[in-house]
Amino acid sequence: MERYLYPFYSKVLASPIKTIIIALVFLIALFTGLPNLSISNDFRVYLSKDNPQLQAFEQFERDYVKSDSATFVVTAKEGDVFTRAGLTLIEELTEASQQVAYAYRISSLTNYVYSTSSNDEIESRYLVEQASSLSDQQIAAVREIAFAEKRLIKNFMTADGKLALVFIILNLPKDEADPSLKVTEQMETIRDKFRKRYPQFQIDNGGSTALNATLARAVASDLTTLVPLSYIIVFTGLFLFLRSMVGTIAIFILITSCLLATFGFFGWVAPLLTPIAGFAPSVLLSIMVADSVHILVTYYHQLHDNKDQKTAMLESLKINFMPVFITSITTIIGFLSLNFSTSPPYRDLGNMVAFGVFIALLFSVTLLPALMMVLPVGKAADKPHRHFMSDFAEVIIRYKKRFLIVMSLLTIGLVYFIPNNKLSDNWSTYFDDSFEIMQLVKRIDGYLSGINVLEYSFQSNTERGIFDPKFMQQLEAFEAWFETQNKVVKVTSITHLMKDLNQLMHNDNSDFHQVPESAELAAQYLLFYEFGLPAGVDLTNQITMDKSATRFSVSISEAGSDELLALDAKAQQWLQENAPAIKLSPATGLGVVFAHIAQRNIVSLLQGTLLALVGISLILIVVLKSVKFGMISLVPNLIPAAMAYGLWGMTFGYVDIALSIVACSTLGIVVDDTVHFLHKYILARRAGNSAEDALRSAFKRVGIALLTTTTALAGGFLILAISHMNSSATIGILMAVTLIFALVVDFLLLPPLLLYFDKGKLKRYSLFNSLVR
Template sequence: MKNKLFAFIVGRPIWTTLMALLLVLSAAMGAQHLGFNDDYKIFFSEDNPNLVAYETVQAVFNKSDNVAFIVAPKSGDVFNEKHLSSIRSLTEDAWQLPYSSRVDSLTNYQHSWSEEDDLTVEDLVPDYAEFTPEMLARVKSIATNEPLIVNKLISPSGHVTVVNVTVQMKSGQGLEVEVVEKARELRDKYVKENPELNIMLTGMVMQNASFGEAAIHDNSVLVPLMFLVVLVLMLFLLKSITGTLSTIIIVVTSIVAAMGITGWIGIDLSGPSASAPIIILTLAVADCIHVLSSMIFEMRNGADKRTAIKESLKINLNPVILTSVTTAIGFLSMNFSDSPPFRDLGNIVAIGVMMACLLSLTLFPALLSILPVRVKQRAKTSNSAMLSLAEFVIRNKSKLLPAVSVLALVLVALLPSNKLNDNFIEYFDESMTIRQSTDFLQNNLSGIIQMEVAIDSNEKGNVSNPDFLQKVESFSEWLKQQKEVDHVSSISDTFKRLNKNMHADDETYYKLPENQELAAQYLLLYEMSLPYGLDLNNQINISKSSTRVIGTLKNLSSVELLDIEQRVSNWFENNAPEYKVMITGPDLMFAHIGQNNIKSMLTGTSIALVLISILIGIALRSKRYAAISLIPNMAPAAMGFGVWFLIDGQVGIGLSVVAGMTLGIVVDYTVHFLSKYLYAKRDKSLNTENAVRYAFENVGKALWVTTVVLVFGFIVMAQSTFKMNADLGFLTAVTISIALFIDFFLLPPLLLLFDKKRAKSTVSQHSNQIA
């Protein structure tokens, strides 16, 4: 059956090519259904408890997704007529951003004061204001001393302020792009009109957009660069123009087919999953190199092209299928990830791997049959680089086995020293505008991380209850004292200010009202005075039974964020256990998923490893060799994380999938080496040492050429401005390099050791039988 298939592919290459291209075209038509989702919520499953908590709080209070305009005079502070006029104008124009539901700024801050028994509430810088020195001094004094806005909308020195736009839009519909475009147009307009001001953009909506922009940048810059790297390396290492051209065709068709099938399935691309073409590119090369290397090997030893192609297919059919299946299983294990984009990445790459397998065994040999291939024949000598390496390993097996084993154990021992940590804003490279803006805000005003604490009193109207307010006040004051906190927004501060206002602005009354009815009246009077869009729905719910305290934190790592969350939870357990409390926020959600993802991926990788080991045992028809293969299959990823500890030591959500992602690639090396080794022993009746020599000579070059191409390919991916992709690319390159090292310097000594013991055992048993 195999021989007939090979004969058809080589004998009818044009028909084979046409059928393969028709298949690719049918798959590619699904690309029209591809979409891109840059909403950060896609990183969480619909039933993720952290997302459920966040959505619950967002449904009760106003949403907190925002665009923040950072306004910083190039000299001095904002408290002069020109700057305040520009900020007031920007505030008014910001209401016109798509889906805006609220705009908070220094100029429209609702300042309240009393005149006898009347409460007055109006913009801090109203339209009718005359910018006299007295007025400017008054505005500065109020702004830089008001707890509700200092370190939130204005820096204590007044040199930086923020115009914050809250937007409400449906998730996953690409609406962020519309908001971002208008926000940038508005920023550019005011930068042009006010050259004395620095105006920058940050906020959750801008960060969402940056995810998509990073993915687009990677695919528009890095993919072409990777194609160039693959092209140059293959030409240099294999010295075959036809082979290189055919490989590029297989890579392109594999990517096109995989992305088309993704469209048919209905998977939306995201920041992580958009890197699938880069990974498929590198993996598709591996299959082609094995087929091409074996063909060139046969032709150099006297075979004609068609015979060489058939022999290459015969030798590589089972290993390529097996390694493709195991690689696909490795990527499919990413479905154990807690984060859907990484599941999508695994599924898309698994599809691409299997398409590459099919095309490399059909379209690739057909192209090699059609196109001219020139290979110089040469006599087989014992001086080739791979034979020299084989001799070195055989000669030094007793030294290599303990030395490499110790090195592996040392690196594996470093693995637990890595910290599970992430920093949301550090996903973006310092060269990116969003990172620069956010860092500037952190250094001059506040961080952008918001921890939302929803406190439910369990009783309608209870937000005016003095006991409840006192607990909210106590918590807010405690939270303000935490070193990680830049600002706290609390309804208790509003009540204190209103109590002072209603007592003729007497500072001694800047405290919580002691009577619930009086507090409720203050609140009602204040709410009736607020303009549309600046109500208190962002702090209290409609039934007045619960309130939301928002802590603006420094740009913390996930470990630090989880630590303060635990402290907040402990505070309520110890001081207000009677209230229902929900602690949430986008960055807190990412902190949790980063921690959970490692645990879920360990489960997925373990299951994948078991399945792969069973497949290897069946394919190689040997439980013993399947057991031996566990060492070179497990060691590279573990050693890679040991190396990562020496380089960085921080493992985030992106790196949590590396073990599962690289498992299939690592198995590829082991399977190809073992299959050639066993082919030599079983089909060619070679002894153990000669079988090792045969494996090195027949597959050694293919492995190191593949490694060079893959490593350089993933190193290109490591140049991404998106940290998830960059770290993923770098650690994958490290793991693949270690895999080649293990398969060259640990696997052969293991085979020599175990087969030698087996041979001695067989001889001993035979001698006993004779005796």
């Protein structure tokens, strides 16, 4: 390897301007792909197209109604909405909603179809017409009717009448960029106009499009605030440790070039990014620092030993190339294991970071040395740090038994709490309360409706279909059972309408508020009702066109994915035991789809992590040319993530789809510290030093670099804690905690293990020496 690397290093250092120009041309070729990038803000991007739950959900949408929606929420600041002003506002908002792009069905309190019967005929009309001209008596009558209509309450108004909803179903185009953002901006324009006209009411806008727009805005906010902050924190930390402005500027240029190259490359090969890509710059910024820091720390060590600039950099490259190469490979393997994720955005994140790490490796051994040759020679306050590390090594050697016992107990104590982590995902916690939509969601959850919905499409097991009285009676019993379940806010089914129609067809006699006595009657009632509906109104959102299936919706207040799946499992069991007329059908809905993917994602990522661990371990055994050191390296590689998840189990007690990627993502980064430390230790041992002296050498040569990189990495990840996207914030915190534990383990546990298990002499020949010497 020496005959290839040494001439290469020499050429880079001999012709730094030429190297910089080549790197610049390469960077421009990739950078020009940046304008092609766009970010999808549709929640469906989290799901693979072949996801069976997504396919079932899309079939449900084709059968009944699209899930894309926008809403106006009107809340009376005093009294309720049943005033002339309140009803006029709702009626005008309903009319204004027709201006919203892609709207095809608008439902509200005012255009609710109210039915009456006369001479065995059903007459249907809107509940409110020309609200501004209604008399006080007419308003009182509307109020009385509305509170008596069970199908209105918790669908379009709250039980106390203080809050009402205008619900817009949308047919968003799939080939248009950011349709949700377009709809949300239109909704906000309408909202703001009515807020000025009706100050006595609070008017908000929500729906799935508002959530999608919030996702886009949250990503934009992170990119414009967190990335600059990460830069400031990381490079401030680098300057404080390196004590060299020149070195810090060189790393700044290097990292900026790597980021531009990475995102430019994906602009050419995969221009449609997912929201999780907004997390990539902070991750890459932190990871890319590691390689350059090790090279510069050794470079400044050589300068302090009175070597000239070129010789110092050449020696640094010879010493650090192999560990930098190995740590880059292990980091790439760790992030590529995210391809085991069942969620496309996390696969994209893994591929993007893996490519960025490769670019960082390439630039660290070419562009960085060239820059250091061109920039003025800098000095680093290095010696005090070396003395500190030497003193620290003495403490570890002297109290090795105590450190081994304490670290073992700490590890066992934290690992004990890993089972406390509940596997659960909840879309309503993806953003913090700084967004109006999240404030609205929390305000209406359980009050107007639940933020989670279990959707069912039920068919009959009999030939008489969904109008069979047995089918309807069992559906009604199923509804009654659901209403007794924890967190269920309301249940909606066709039985409500059929009971109302049966009562109407019997002169509004409440004794007949039950499902019709025969399938023929039920079918006739529904046919009469449909004939009497106003133009543009139909029942396709409740019954399929061929009348073979009916919709059954369960609204549930804030619940995690584990709770939703458990509730559906109970429902399936109840149906199997109590409803033979109903064909079993699992629940669907976006909440359920995410619940299933969260469960599968953990399993698939665990498999990916294990596979990556096997691959990394084999690489380390081959590179270290020692099964013993390869096995010892497993301890500091495995323990940090286990300790971090244990601490998380002690404090927060949940792992969602975002946090499930941390073990994979940090595995390769954690290996970085271990490889650099073992590399310096083994070099010293194979040079004839005792284990104690080898530890002293390792701490002296690499201790400050490990401390610097960990501080920079942890600081870069911790800045994500202020993200308004809770998924980014929790990932950043857990990754930072994992990396801090990695440094603690490498400094306090790995050395005692080496002292106890690495006894005797080692051969002077090593694979490291053969490769880099």
